[in-house]
Amino acid sequence: MDFDLTDEQRLLKDSVDRLITERYDFESRNKYRAEPEGWSRALWEQYAELGLLGLPFPESYGGFGGGPVETMIVMEAFGRGLAVEPYFATVVLGGGLIHQAGSEEQKSALLPQIASGEALLAFAHVERQSRYDLANVTTRAHRADGGWRINGEKSIVLHGDVADQLIVSARTSGSPSDRAGIGLFLVDAKDVTRRGYPLQDGLRAAEVKLDDARAEPLSNPEGALSVAEQVVDAAIGALCAEAVGVMQSMHELTLDYLKTRRQFGRPIGDFQALQHRAVDMYVALEQARSMALFATMMAAEEDPAERRRAITAAKAQIGRSGRHIGQEAIQLHGGIGMTMEYKVGHAFKRMTMIDIMFGDAGAHTEELARLGGLFGT
Amino acid sequence: MDFDLTDEQRLLKDSVDRLITERYDFESRNKYRAEPEGWSRALWEQYAELGLLGLPFPESYGGFGGGPVETMIVMEAFGRGLAVEPYFATVVLGGGLIHQAGSEEQKSALLPQIASGEALLAFAHVERQSRYDLANVTTRAHRADGGWRINGEKSIVLHGDVADQLIVSARTSGSPSDRAGIGLFLVDAKDVTRRGYPLQDGLRAAEVKLDDARAEPLSNPEGALSVAEQVVDAAIGALCAEAVGVMQSMHELTLDYLKTRRQFGRPIGDFQALQHRAVDMYVALEQARSMALFATMMAAEEDPAERRRAITAAKAQIGRSGRHIGQEAIQLHGGIGMTMEYKVGHAFKRMTMIDIMFGDAGAHTEELARLGGLFGT
Amino acid sequence: MDLNFTPEERAFREEARRFFRTEVPEKIRRKVEEGHHLSKEDIVTSQRILNARGWAVPAWPREWGGQDWSPAQMYLYQDEMQQANVPSPLPFNVSMVGPVIAEFANEEQKRRFLPATANLDIWWCQGFSEPGAGSDLASLRTSARRVGDKYIVNGQKTWTTLAQHADWIFNLVRTDPSAKKQEGISFLLIDMKTHGIKVRPIQTIDGGHEVNEVFFDDVEVPAENLVGEENKGWDYAKFLLGHERTGIARVGISKARIKRIKELAALERIGGRPLIEDQHFREKLAAVEIELKALEMTQLRVVADERKRERGKPNPASSILKLKGSVIQQLTTELLMEVVGPHAMPYQPSEEGRNEPIIGPEYATEAAPTYFNYRKVSIYGGSNEIQRNIVAKAILGL
């Protein structure tokens, strides 16, 4: 047990932190969001140069052989800056699926392209009725002309509006909630109809319609659910790290505000009731940070049940801490916190969306309860 | 809609409040608890003289024709004083059951005796496995020699150690959780084996063993559950009123303490963080008071489903407010609140037992959820 | 003590229910139900319908259109209005400037302003908050210098709700800069069309435009627009802030939202079953319903107590209504978010005449913006921290 970063990790952290500090102040972020795709292609190139886009892939695929800790470092920094680039969609989810489920050929073709910034990916799994259940898939894939074709509709595909390739979950057999009979397919974005739109937090997504779209299976087309779950669990760990960055940013903004805003002749941070609430926010932040570490530690755990218990507990904690910190951050800021002109409200919205993604705190607490909890079982 | 007391109610309130103020200071209470039965026979006589023991019964049975509002007034005052006499067991539960379920003859025989202070009653319904379910009854009654006999064991019979008569729920047919086949029976205390003991809050109860005990049915021996539920619902309303008195007492003690206890050179009530917590306690108290009023209003509601919804909501609120106020009262008192030498800890324990009686806040919230909630259904 | 409504009160409730649900256009009420922003026209239309019946300003003095209702009637009126998703008559007109004019203005001003205010022929906005002041309202700095028969107003107001629709603004201004804080403040009515007034929108995190900054640059205001006495404005502001606070619990609005939550939770399916059948979800909802019922009873108690209080003296218990009411409203918006799940994510501001189809179920579009927007209810009108300070001092004596 050792919480210290290695020299390489320290170097990585310093460079990402510097990037975010220098290039991701609130005004810059507003500029990036105003660009045509809603994020910065220039920064994306810089991420590629820094090696961030290939970070988690083996060196043989143009990557840097990083693990969950490296991803955590990057995601937490992105969280602090409320970065809007499609890193999570392309590298963590898309790259993760290719890396874990793809054939040698697919990996060799796609991972270097991701690492260099040439290819953007997106994971199309949500359907209108699916809520947070990866197994709830009605989109269907069938064989045709020696290949595969997909029919169906996918919803809220994160950064699906810009992705070059989509990874689509589709049913090859069975009925909507069966665990068996689900495949993951690579689909070229040119072969689908899509409609992009902003999400509540300023990131973007797309509705995707697949009308006999040509598809190439990743992994086993009949039984890809468990590999999808594994990648999603690791991605949730990354999302937890991002959330910690978002929370820390909200807490720091609140502290700054308490120290500088004056009312009744003194900084409002002099008021003990507000001090104690800032402390409770801090405790919630540290609890969240601890669980993000726990998720990172367990992201590569081989026993899927153990992994799931840890990930679901972490996501629940992140959701609860994030809600508490976000709501208190707005409240302690007062009116200014409610405006688009100030960063804290944007962080609150990002945090709210992170809570929803892959299941909110309530859904994960419910799942953990079903799995028997964490202790003494 | 009118929250004002009538002149008679105002008179009743004044006299009960005066009684509690004059005779139920904390030292006196300790003396009453030290008496052989754990409460004061002398005060009991005074209650009789004031008409409290016959308050809810019709005048034709030696009572005063009071309704839920009158009972609320008395119970709230008893709550403030943490009164230990068997009023709830004898008058509210016992008297209520006789009044609602008894025959003309039984009423004529027993209600005047209760009103005069001659007879003490207790309701024996809890069994080891029953938790909070009135229908979960394994104690059995059977006909014998033209009468009835009962076999079984009852647990935590409130003031069952001193009762002259027990009202026992017993099964005449069906299996343990059936709603049908439950009767209420009058049993002379001399015909049972009982073992008295103190409860956590200083009140007393008994374990009761019925070994072919002679019994006289109240109401229909095959189907008394609904009348028992009706009386228990009204009794829960009374308990809610008592709880409000207990909470108010805890809140007042805390305010006194905040105003007089000095630390760091000033009254601790000057600290804003503590002020805000005292305010949150006050809000919880007023919410509880409101729900005790609601329960009082609905105690005599004829539609049992409507009544139950209201009572169960009130009990849940009382439990939650009481827990919040009690825990905060101890916390804001610090060490002194943890000692038996100071009233607030006793109030905390009484409040904790009230929460448990007839189902804690969690159980009632669960029940209300099953019943579909309060609004828009 | 009679805790039931009288037959007359029950009849009044029925009458109100029928009126609100038949006379106010369904289209407007549906917008409220679904959490969409209302247009200026919607609000004006609705208030004029109420005013035509004499129900826009029931709490005003009888001679200016008031109804002399009992507290119970007043409660039933609000509750039924909110449950029917009828937009409340504009509070700046009805609960704020109207009562101040009726109480403190001269006859000429009353005749000039009150009927138009009741009928929303004049749309008022409130010029109280300033950037530097926040909860410390009395530290305001907008100045009004008397020159002949005019005041010259300079300064800035902020958080001015719906100033973009407003015809007039009622303003707290500093008329005596040498007096201490609460003294030297006056209550001035200003036509928004006056030269030198600029309104700048503030976009809030829900994407909406409810609030504004208002700038005054040498704005000339006729001295006849002063309400009451010069330098007594703080008294009028306190009267205004204490006036009719019982509506702030917004019990009816929370009731309507709970009804909606139950309806939508019957549509959303989780694990093959409607969410409404999920025991855990129902318990969370039940817990909020219990607090809401308690709040409703608390409100009735405060309402009943109001008869006994001096008019215009705020009942500090109304702070409880604000504290608990805001928290419950916020909880209902969280539950609504939970119901719609991932469908809350797309950002789809409601626009008249939108062309593109809705993404996801239509009922989900306003869930997140409503959740975001409702964070304000524990901030504005005296933040919950200020309410706690008030209760600590005025009720608990701390």
Added chain:
Amino acid sequence: MDLNFTPEERAFREEARRFFRTEVPEKIRRKVEEGHHLSKEDIVTSQRILNARGWAVPAWPREWGGQDWSPAQMYLYQDEMQQANVPSPLPFNVSMVGPVIAEFANEEQKRRFLPATANLDIWWCQGFSEPGAGSDLASLRTSARRVGDKYIVNGQKTWTTLAQHADWIFNLVRTDPSAKKQEGISFLLIDMKTHGIKVRPIQTIDGGHEVNEVFFDDVEVPAENLVGEENKGWDYAKFLLGHERTGIARVGISKARIKRIKELAALERIGGRPLIEDQHFREKLAAVEIELKALEMTQLRVVADERKRERGKPNPASSILKLKGSVIQQLTTELLMEVVGPHAMPYQPSEEGRNEPIIGPEYATEAAPTYFNYRKVSIYGGSNEIQRNIVAKAILGL
């Protein structure tokens, strides 16, 4: 960064687990598990077993019996001890007076006291709190007047835990009444058998007798019992209060109670099914388990950080452990109450050699007293309000 335990650490955990579960008598551990009060003998027995292995005072300097363990080992030691329901070595000896003596006392005092303290041949109690002081510890008034080679001690201490068992008391006394608050305080060791000391029990709301008042009436104490320098006692007290605070989260104890809750919830039936199958109950429990896991990780982070800190300088993050740890402990006692339901009501203080049969299931008897007793964990050792003040100042810079 390696977030897993090393093979050596895992082996140490196994070793600790085996030792605690085989060497410490089952009878004592069962009492802890079930929440019964321990006798003096139980505590002495257990500590001596640990001390025989060198595991009673692992954090002390090596020459006085310490183990030079890594923070991870220290954590594993505590965690396994708590999960095995082994009573912690007496904190007054091991974590309080022992480290102070080892750091500040003279050689003669060290030889005289440290081995006996480690082996619990001397039972120490703590004379810090006073009736008038509370959280404002430094306002203490118990005086020690130097007369020749003695101090004459007068005053009163309170909340003195287990003073009824104590052989010695370590006392903060005021030796310079003219100095200001924190100055003029000394750290004095006093034999409880000295003439003029009176111990009065304080009964707590759980019915137990854990704490006492201790009165000093012209108590003569040899000057050689002074630790360190006169009037420097406040520094030693601060050292003591900051020493080894990571154990205060008591994660292992909460883990053990959660295990017990699950076992008992499998026995209690509700609506015909074991309570543990009730989804709502399981979710409440899961929510606590999540916070507990987070706290455990937080504790590990604080532990890891300790290596980098100056020895004896308290890490303010330990306040978080106290804040969250106390709340979680209290929540587990509430859940236990919920499990046993009405069986929590009878008051049945545990007595050796009780004759009467238990009322209700035996496992339920300590549920309510434990709930009552655990209210103290957010009060003592610096109340949670004081902890918040510390974090606000020391970490947040407010």
